[in-house]
Amino acid sequence: MASTAPSSSGFGKKRQKKGQRQQEVTNVAESTRIRIAQVLEQFRVSNDEVYTFESNLSNRDRAAVHMLCRKMGMKSKSSGRGDQRRISVFKTKQNVDALKGKDMLSCFKFSEEANDVLQDLFTRYPPGDGETSEQVVGKHSKKVDKLRRRKDDMFCKPAMNKSEIAKRVESLASRIENNPNLRQITAQRSKLPIASFKDVITSNVESNQVVLISGETGCGKTTQVPQFILDHMWGKGETCKIVCTQPRRISATSVSERISCERGETVGDTVGYKIRLESRGGRQSSIMFCTNGVLLRVLVTNGSASFNKEAPRKMGKDDISDITHIIVVLIILIFN
Numbered sequence: 001m002a003s004t005a006p007s008s009s010g011f012g013k014k015r016q017k018k019g020q021r022q023q024e025v026t027n028v029a030e031s032t033r034i035r036i037a038q039v040l041e042q043f044r045v046s047n048d049e050v051y052t053f054e055s056n057l058s059n060r061d062r063a064a065v066h067m068l069c070r071k072m073g074m075k076s077k078s079s080g081r082g083d084q085r086r087i088s089v090f091k092t093k094q095n096v097d098a099l100k101g102k103d104m105l106s107c108f109k110f111s112e113e114a115n116d117v118l119q120d121l122f123t124r125y126p127p128g129d130g131e132t133s134e135q136v137v138g139k140h141s142k143k144v145d146k147l148r149r150r151k152d153d154m155f156c157k158p159a160m161n162k163s164e165i166a167k168r169v170e171s172l173a174s175r176i177e178n179n180p181n182l183r184q185i186t187a188q189r190s191k192l193p194i195a196s197f198k199d200v201i202t203s204n205v206e207s208n209q210v211v212l213i214s215g216e217t218g219c220g221k222t223t224q225v226p227q228f229i230l231d232h233m234w235g236k237g238e239t240c241k242i243v244c245t246q247p248r249r250i251s252a253t254s255v256s257e258r259i260s261c262e263r264g265e266t267v268g269d270t271v272g273y274k275i276r277l278e279s280r281g282g283r284q285s286s287i288m289f290c291t292n293g294v295l296l297r298v299l300v301t302n303g304s305a306s307f308n309k310e311a312p313r314k315m316g317k318d319d320i321s322d323i324t325h326i327i328v329v330l331i332i333l334i335f336n
């Protein structure tokens with residue numbers, strides 16, 4: 001429980017001030033917070049060292065900038081008086097270093113300890129995604145490496161330009177218009193509880209690295225969220241690769257079938273899957289369903305190619321560097 005008792009100590013005052021700031025930030029309109037986050041993110045990935053906001057920000061907006069800056073590991077300072085008060089944002093050395101290595105962002109780095117745990121886990125239980133244990137821990141030939149690399153383009157972004165994306169969007173709209181069955185499915189989709197959260201979800205996904213979505217069973221998390229993101233990206237004329245994990249192989253295949261059906265397509269077109277011994281779609285699929293094991297293996301082997309010393313795998317970054325969104329299913333059970 002938060003204490004509201006006044007305190008004369010410096011620490012108490014600091015905490016009080018922090019609490020006030022947090023309160024001010026929660027009072028800032030969501031659209032303003034998103035806009036500020038976008039401006040800060042653009043600055044963070046730019047080569048600029050300082051960014052100064054216009055003097056038209058209110059006290060609350062500036063408080064939001066301070067808070068978001070701290071969250072993003074940057075520094076901020078206000079200067080000037082009255083109407084001329086402005087807030088400037090500065091990068092720290094860590095930001096600059098991270099930026100220098102931004103090509104490496106898609107590579108997951110594990111601590112020594114985590115590497116040991118994962119190595120042990122994968123040696124005992126090699127992830128089953130179609131390879132036999134022998135292939136995972138056994139000898140590795142250049143030929144197998146080459147073949148695997150070619151096969152793994154299913155995690156690459158579809159190569160589509162703006163006009164191809166526009167054609168896809170138009171073709172979906174005309175399929176819905178001309179097919180009564182699809183029209184009915186589309187009408188049902190628009191009545192799902194998650195439908196009214198489409199914009200909130202896409203704007204949050206846009207301005208945050210991690211977004212947690214929780215909703216009742218059947219509200220539409222699994223089938224709708226990947227499509228919200230896809231339609232949003234296509235709406236901007238951008239291609240994407242959305243990888244969604246499912247706890248079971250059967251759910252990975254059935255959900256990809258369901259979403260394909262909702263779009264009047266067959267599996268392997270816009271939506272595909274990759275599970276043990278089987279896959280549909282590939283590079284051309286913008287949404288890929290796979291088991292947690294498949295994704296983990298791809299992330300781990302790319303994050304640390306020499307992670308398993310017995311079987312150094314040089315898969316190259318191509319496997320994951322194209323993934324724009326990862327949707328992981330978390331099942332949280334609440335017992336009363």
Ligand SMILES: Nc1ncnc2c1ncn2[C@@H]1O[C@H](COP(=O)(O)OP(=O)(O)OP(=O)(O)O)[C@@H](O)[C@H]1O
Binds near residue numbers: 219221
């Ligand atoms: N194969 C299917 N055939 C017909 N309707 C389906 C099918 N799969 C899903 N639906 C419909 O789509 C709705 C949304 O399902 P979805 O799986 O996206 O919900 P969810 O929020 O992910 O549920 P859960 O938390 O149980 O995974 C369901 O209410 C159901 O009516």
